[in-house]
Amino acid sequence: MLKVDFVGQPSSMDARRTAEWAFTTGDTKGRPFAVVDKKNAHIYVFNGAGRLVGSAASLLGLAKGDGSAPGVAQKVSTGIPLAERTTPAGRFDSEPGHNIHGEAIVWVDYGAAVAIHRLRPAPASQRRPERLVSANPDDRRISLGCIVVEPAFYDTVIAPTLGSQRGVVYVLPEEGGALATTTLTASAAQPS
Structure with a gap:
């Protein structure tokens, strides 16, 4: 039987159930995949064989919520309101892919301008490096919506997996637990 291998890495039950469902049902189609646990502000990255390649804390969108505001991608240059x-x-x-500055990123939801990328310089008042290493997941809520990781993690884990080919990213909801399989099945047919 196919099984996801977390290689002893602790994870939430929701992250574990989602990863196992995604891999054992063949939803990943043999591609690398990631599970983003928003409640714990953590990302787990797997190779196409279902083995954990790495996991790390991540910065996530400042506002809680599971959807994207209409037209949010067009507001990036002018300023996305805090609630969005x-x-x-x-x-x-x-x-x-690449952002407008030519930086390598992994597009998660191109239409909403959401990507996985390296920690970048930001105003000192945001304390992004300190937030990224905080043990409190609530401290890691600061981004415009992107999934932000340490540069070394991006270079050694993200770039060789999701950064080198198409993959699948499962982002767990704020409310509830693992993504419902009915939601996953329905969304699998939708372009992102």
């Missing part, structure tokens, strides 16, 4: 800075939940077909 969410990391949307769901199943997303990811794709390696």
Whole structure:
């Protein structure tokens, strides 16, 4: 029987159930995948064989919520209102790409301008490096909606997996637990 291998890494039951469902049902189609546990502000990245390649704390959208505001991607350059800075939940077909500055990123939801990327310089008042290492997941809520990781984690884990080919990213919802399989099945047919 196929089984996801967390290689002894602790995880929430919701993250574990989602990863196991995604892999054992074949939803990942043999591609690398990630599970983003928003409640714990943590990302788990797996290779196509279902083995954990790495996990790390991540910065997520400042506002709690599981959807994206209409037209949020068009507000990036002018300023996204605080209440619209969410990391949307769901199943997303990811794709390696670049942002407008040429930086390598992994698109999670291109239409909502949500990506996985390295920690970048930001105003000192945001204390992003300190927030990223905080043990309190609530401290890690600061991004515009993107999933932000340490540069070393991006380079050694994200870049060789999701950054080198298309994959799947499962973002767990704020409310409730693991993504419902009916939601995953329905969203699997939808382009991201």
